[in-house]
Amino acid sequence: MLSYDIVIVGGGPAGLAAAASAREQGIESVLILERDHTLGGILNQCIHNGFGLHTFKEELTGPEYAARFIDRVNELGIEYKLNTMVMDISSEKCITAMNREEGLFQIRAKAVILAMGCRERPRGALNIPGYRPAGIFSAGTAQRLVNMEGYLPGREVVILGSGDIGLIMARRMTLEGAKVKLVAELMPYSGGLKRNIVQCLDDFGIPLKLSHTVIDIDGKERVKGVTVAQVDEHRKPIPGTEEYISCDTLLLSVGLIPENELSRGMGVDMEPVTSGPVVNESLETNVEGVFACGNVLHVHDLVDYVSEEAAAAGKNAARYIREGAKRAEQAGCVELAAEGGVRYTVPKYIHTDRMEEKLTVRFRVGDVYKGCYICTYFDDTCVKRQKRPVMAPGEMEEIKLQKQKLEEYPDLKKITIRIEKGGE
């Protein structure tokens, strides 16, 4: 059986950064498994620019950003297998994978880094009535068809969901000659970055209707139109607000689901809010030596943060390999609690003895907050209040925790992060 120190599942931005980082930490035996025919993952179809401002201090397109990491992986001589699908990972970290050359095979890993990314939420998850005509695509599928394979999937388009991929595709379809008639968003705010609303919708005069959804799809062989209606505060359609819009294509940009079948199969504990694994300060799951990073852990807005997080996962996996059985027993661990508007935190647990000098805690808020404070409590003591002019569910937030500060509270049990209104 093949055997590696670290096996990384997924060759997208997370997998590439994790691999490079593990190798830079001195681990020679690293393998990336990727199911597509090239490395780079979804970045390859994101031909728009805006990637890498944090990492490289310049604006790159998706393929360019991916190429930087692919080049690095090649420079470091890291092994990878393409067109290879991982079927199963056992709790003993035995990986079953398959490809056309080798058939079904198994690999034994000392550590595994989960970097599988996300899948798009499909129509089936939305309960929209109607037949199953051609012309309904997830926005990411349309993006791949247009940008990588050179097809235009439709000419008159309605987009449901104003997440970033939906917004980007509104512009892309418009530039390719299609007419984007409407972007409908169920929530009273957009799920996408502000810059994308400006550059992808406003620039082209594409209307965005908030608190609206698609309630019916017309057409049997091909989409003929959709019925859009306004929704109330409980997201229920309001009778009398229905509007029929003729179109031949409906794009769905209605959320991403971390692709965690493999994680669940090996007994990794999951966080219901993120649909990703529960991890500690080392981005390690409850299964020892199994780490997670990138969109499989929680959905990110910016690939720069994926790379940063993945590099940390790679470094921690390398440390796990080096220290092996000598690793100190986990001392008491501090739980991170998300309250008062904070929906979740990554990580969820911190072993103070294992944390770096500075630890980034990432989270999302559940609503739009203006002029509020991110408050950090060590047990019942408020240790930090950071003002934010605006916070929105579509934009990931972060705070930094300092090891030194945690050590000042030796009996610390719980760190709470909550959003509080201004005033004092």
Added chain:
Amino acid sequence: MTVREDRAEKGKRELVCIGCPLGCMITVTCKDGQILTVSGNTCKKGDQYARNEVTNPERMVTTTVRLADRPHETVSVKSERSIPKEKIFDFVKALKMVEVKAPVHISDVILSDVAGTGVAAVATVNRL
């Protein structure tokens, strides 16, 4: 379809800065086509963006061109720098006629002076 006109008008304009993912809300006050104040930005870039956006809005453009002999593969390209907003459609249209031959490398010029903008389109992907 035409790109929506944006002009420096009398009074106030609210903008969302696109310089970085922060997306600052910037308010620009103008009088007689002259910018009086820029506020709400966190950095210099925001100030510059707001001034440009009110007087001479520009955008980066990304699209794809065809790859000869490989009908199901494309070459993604970008404008080498940002171009006037109203030229976006002309820029993309000019590239629709273009077909390139492999090998193509990142930063290779695919078409120079696209649609009279003086700006080249360069490859953003390697096709070997």
